[in-house]
Amino acid sequence: MSSVHRGDPHSGAPPAAPDPHATGAPPHGEAPPHGEAPPRDDRSAETGGAPAVHRAGAVDGGWRSGPARLAAVALAAVALLPLLSKSGIWDPYELDNADLARRIAIHVFGARGGDLAAPAEQLPTLTDLGMGELGFTSMALGFRLFGLHDWAGRLPLALWGLAGALVLYELLARLVDRKAGLYGVAVLVTMPLYVMQARTMLGDIVTMAALTMAFCGLTGALIEGGRRAHRGALLAPAAWLAVGILGLAAGYLSRGLLIGVAVPALGAGLTWLVLRTSGAWPGLEGPRPTLGDLVGGAALLLGVAAAAKGLLVLASSSADAPLPRVLGVALLKKPPVESTFDLTLRQLGHALFPWSAFLPFAIGRIFRAPAPARGAAAVAPHLDGEAGVRIALVVTSALAYGAFALLAPHAGALPFSGPALFAAIAALAIRDLERGAPSSRALAVGCSVLAFVLYRDLVLSPDRALSVFSVDKPVFPKSFEEEAGSAMRFVLIAFAGLVALTWFEEQPRALDRSFKAWARRLAHDIQAGAAELARIWGGNLLFLLIVLEAALVGVGAMLFVGRRIGWGTVARMPNHLAAYGMNAWWALPLLLAVAPVALIAVRDAFRFVVARASMPRALGTPLAGLVAGFALSFWYYPALAAQLSPKEVFESYESLRAPGEPLATLGVRSRAAAYYQGGEVASFDDVQQAFAWLTAAADSAAEGAAAPGARRWLVVKSDELPRLNSLFRKHHKRNLPVLDGRSSQILLASNELGGRPNESWLNRVVLDEPVAPANPIDAMFEDQLEVLGWELTDDDGQKVASVVPQKTYRLRTYFRVHRSITGNWKMFVHIDGFQRRYNGDHPVLEGRYPLSLWQPGDVIVDDHELRLEPNFTPGDYALYFGFFAGDTRFQVTRGAEHEDRIRGGVIRVR
Known part of the structure; x- marks a missing residue:
């Protein structure tokens, strides 16, 4: 630790010599470039x-x-x-x-x-x-x-x-x-x-x-x-x-x-x-x-x-x-x-x-x-x-x-x-x-x-x-x-x-006085950089880059001509790979040329701001911490806390409820209400009891019961929503009304929507209305689950008829429940063709709404992310899907199938 004291102002040690190689300062013995400001000691x-x-x-x-x-x-x-x-x-x-x-x-x-x-x-x-x-x-x-x-x-x-x-x-x-x-x-x-x-x-x-x-x-x-x-x-x-x-x-x-x-x-x-x-x-x-x-x-x-x-x-x-x-x-x-x-x-x-x-x-x-x-x-x-x-x-x-x-x-x-x-x-x-x-x-x-x-x-x-x-x-x-x-x-x-x-560098003591002077210096630096590039390895590095560029030109020309004349090897290449190959010869050199200029421009802009503001360059570091830290403190963590806390749903209850409408909690302790409601409320740990309270008859003797036909409210932990929704659908043939679904952790439910939209995430996967898939199918798994069809959508939710490898799509498969489903099934998706297979094994509905909760009459949409590997060449591929548990597959009893796999039709790859 004695090294800490050597440069101390009271120790008698001489100050450290300035770095002659510091970027931005003119070399020793050279005058500042013409038109630049005189040196400044920060x-x-x-x-x-x-x-x-x-x-x-x-x-x-x-x-x-x-x-x-x-x-x-x-x-x-x-x-x-x-x-x-x-x-x-x-x-x-x-x-x-x-x-x-x-x-x-x-x-x-x-x-x-x-x-x-x-x-x-x-x-x-x-x-x-x-x-x-x-x-x-x-x-x-x-x-x-x-x-x-x-x-x-x-x-x-x-x-x-x-x-x-x-x-x-x-x-x-x-x-x-x-x-x-x-x-x-x-x-x-x-x-x-x-x-x-x-x-x-x-x-x-x-x-x-x-x-x-x-x-x-x-x-x-x-x-x-x-x-x-x-x-x-x-x-x-x-x-x-x-x-x-x-x-x-x-x-x-x-x-x-x-x-x-x-x-x-x-x-x-x-x-x-x-x-x-x-x-x-x-x-x-x-x-x-x-x-x-x-x-x-x-x-x-x-x-x-x-x-x-x-x-x-x-x-x-x-x-x-x-x-x-x-x-x-x-x-x-x-x-x-x-x-x-x-x-x-x-x-x-x-x-x-x-x-x-x-x-x-x-x-x-x-x-x-x-x-x-x-x-x-x-x-x-x-x-x-x-x-x-x-x-x-x-x-x-x-x-x-x-x-x-x-x-x-x-x-x-x-x-x-x-x-x-x-x-x-x-x-x-x-x-x-x-x-x-x-x-x-x-x-x-x-x-x-x-x-x-x-x-x-x-x-x-x-x-x-x-x-x-x-x-x-x-x-x-x-x-x-x-x-x-x-x-x-x-x-x-x-x-x-x-x-x-x-x-990255010391603040230069001299800066360009005009944009023209800056442009001249930039051009000089680019020329000097090009000359230095030509000298590296005795010019061999530049020669290697020229050879690489010639190869890229050749590849681009081959792909361009091949696609025009229908050359089989080129025609079977994925479109995005062919596009990369045809454009790499000009895009890569342009990127290598523009990137240094952009970085130099950003660096010089920072130099200019520091000089004009007359502030120490080091102030950029605490300023960086303030910008980033305040973004976390006033944006990220408050938004995260809103997801983790029931406060927003209690505020929604206060704004939406009418006088006399009682509130209870499921999976959320009633003590939380004391900080927002001024007292405890009814609390349930059992879903069946919470459902009975929420849908109680007018003459129910449950605590807090109001006049006949009164609306009731329930703060629900997200883990309990699927079972509660299943019970509600069983009796009312519709999804549980959720009036505040902003958080994925804590929700506000009621027995009536009251003319407002249902904010439950289950509304997107368990449908109340009939559907017409883009690719209808008539098939059946035993006597329990009917297949209605499927469709593909892009990132914007728009239906598409074909896909491109390495791009993300959603495969939406529609089912109608005929009887309660036995067994704990997972879903598989196979896309076969040209000796290739896409294998999409996944939990149904991401495991968030198990098959055991599906009620007869429910229309279910499994939304699966699909992304093909780059080796999928253009052409028509066969789509198969089904359910499995271990080595056993859910038996297909109606419709086109192969080894208990539903034949879904064709997916075209571009």
């Missing part, structure tokens, strides 16, 4: 000369204390406090915690009024909570002050998050500079893990804020106390120490000794050891220890004791025993399958996206010496605050990761409590670039590649986005997958694009 432009050094020894960067602190408060408040009531309570995860906090509010704070006065169970134990009580006590206080509302439970947690962000700002602003503090807040409040924990009643934002306070307090007291020897300067270290003690206490009351105490205390203690043994500690020749020595030594002893005690309790505890306060995490009976390393690292990769793509490179760059600041030599030698902060961040973040990796086999994936440490590391890397550290093309390209890998992971497995919550077996709503992909795509482009532009 650092002096930012501060108007040498940056000031405030009394703590940190470089000011030209920002006054008041506006910078106000900007940090505003940024954190905007990111954390809005939308607390936008999304409803997530059942069961938030609802369970809210109920536990409600019990605490009643028994500890004596909360009364409204639903809080309802009978409650006894005061919950730590075993009931599964962690320390501080987060639940905070929620309970919100319920006590504001009543039983979702926002009332979330507000105290959001304030904890706000406090953590502001403490981080104060540490970086005082020991580094105010810009670093503001950047740290910007990164922290755009990390999904931190923001979503602050907006939900899961409780771990308290642990995150506590660790931030403990780290900042102990590190601040250690460094400030280590460099101040006179009595009049004890106020700042004492204030930091008070913050650190408060953080340690809060950490212990939220996640026990290992996470809440040992990590920050050991971090401060080991930082003190590193500083002491590296020669960076002042006054080593004197016998009297400083206040920093006392803080560092006490922190080290406390950390070692807390770690030892925590490990002993962990070794002696079991999942069946009551949860010890010292441990603070609930143990699992069965350890997770993933290894320790994979479990924690995977959670960080997805929960911190997109910053997780930047952090590995930022962590590497924090080991570089900080860029020397002008004017710092005027300050008397003392312990350098920034170097101490860097060491503390590296040590404490490593300890935090180690603690969570240690607990992962016993407790699973816990929400990582140190996002503020990573935010500070990212902020220092950004600030270093702003102060003159070299840019990095490796960082620009590597961050983009890693961001793309994480993006693909989140698109292909959308449930990984739920890692920000670290709850057990969450289900990602299928209806949100398309919108989720669009949001993640925007985040990827915005973040990776801006970060790559920021770090």
Whole structure:
């Protein structure tokens, strides 16, 4: 770690030499091109000369204390406090915690009024909570002050998050500079893990804020106390120490000794050891220890004791025993399958996206010496605050990761409590670039590649986005997958694009003054690039490209002539492959020529914006985080929460119901209604009972029954809808009315539509009206299921008569049920011809509406995605389909068939 100090402004080391190869700057000894602006020093432009050094020894960067602190408060408040009531309570995860906090509010704070006065169970134990009580006590206080509302439970947690962000700002602003503090807040409040924990009643934002306070307090007291020897300067270290003690206490009351105490205390203690043994500690020749020595030594002893005690309790505890306060995490009976390393690292990769793509490179760059600041030599030698902060961040973040990796086999994936440490590391890397550290093309390209890998992971497995919550077996709503992909795509482009532009090169000191000058330089660069291409490998690379182009021309000519004269081999090629071959000779060279020009234009546009805005180029990275982070915080996660929470369906019930129309729930606990309806409602776990209540006769004695003919409403979990719909069709010969089907998880049903459209997804696959398929068939499976026909549709839902390989279509097959179907059948689709076969085995209706629920008279549509392989040449192929279970096929008793496969007709491939 001693390398951290070599470039310190107070160490006497010379500043790093500028990179003569930095892109955008003229080579050494050359004048700027004609017509360009004179050189500009970004650092002096930012501060108007040498940056000031405030009394703590940190470089000011030209920002006054008041506006910078106000900007940090505003940024954190905007990111954390809005939308607390936008999304409803997530059942069961938030609802369970809210109920536990409600019990605490009643028994500890004596909360009364409204639903809080309802009978409650006894005061919950730590075993009931599964962690320390501080987060639940905070929620309970919100319920006590504001009543039983979702926002009332979330507000105290959001304030904890706000406090953590502001403490981080104060540490970086005082020991580094105010810009670093503001950047740290910007990164922290755009990390999904931190923001979503602050907006939900899961409780771990308290642990995150506590660790931030403990780290900042102990590190601040250690460094400030280590460099101040006179009595009049004890106020700042004492204030930091008070913050650190408060953080340690809060950490212990939220996640026990290992996470809440040992990590920050050991971090401060080991930082003190590193500083002491590296020669960076002042006054080593004197016998009297400083206040920093006392803080560092006490922190080290406390950390070692807390770690030892925590490990002993962990070794002696079991999942069946009551949860010890010292441990603070609930143990699992069965350890997770993933290894320790994979479990924690995977959670960080997805929960911190997109910053997780930047952090590995930022962590590497924090080991570089900080860029020397002008004017710092005027300050008397003392312990350098920034170097101490860097060491503390590296040590404490490593300890935090180690603690969570240690607990992962016993407790699973816990929400990582140190996002503020990573935010500070990212902020220092950004600030270093702003102060003159070299840019990095490796960082620009590597961050983009890693961001793309994480993006693909989140698109292909959308449930990984739920890692920000670290709850057990969450289900990602299928209806949100398309919108989720669009949001993640925007985040990827915005973040990776801006970060790559920021770090790819140094900001040029001279720019083109006119478009004509830019065009001349672009033409010169293209000519120079072409000349360089001709010199590579002694001209062999250019020769190889010419040969390749000649081959493409030959292939294109062959395909063009072959299709005109009806050459069999060419005629049998799929149309899209033939089109690619005929156009590759001009499209590929055009793409290779246009792509560099487009990239250069984007790069130069970014240069121009930076210059005209008179802003540091490094600001592009926090700006990228703000754009991407706010897209996630204000678009992606609120829309996801709307799918997971019943709040929207309760609001729909309030707007659609008439006075006296009762409400019940099926699969959704009635306690959720207390946060939106002001009291509990009837609740059912059995579908048959819920159906009987929903369709009860006028003289029913069911609770809440209203006047004869009254309408009834039912909040339904999506898993229960198929069985409920089957019962409704059996008695009423139509689909269950669904008045709010926006979420794929929770729906609002009724016994009457009331003139509104049915929003049930079953309306698309279980039809109430007769159909006329494009390709009718008269066939029968035994005496149970009649085949009506089939048709093909494209992505727009339009019927098509032919298909193209590698393009997606929908094969819609229509059936009419004659008798209840026995057996658990799956469906197969065969497309045969030219010694090729497409095999489309799949669950009927994707398994969402089993055959056992089909009622006599139902018309069913199986909608299967069809995509042929590229080796399907043009021609007519035979379509077969049927049902199978293991090695047995559903017997065809009527219609054209082959080996119990319905002959569907012909599919033409173009």
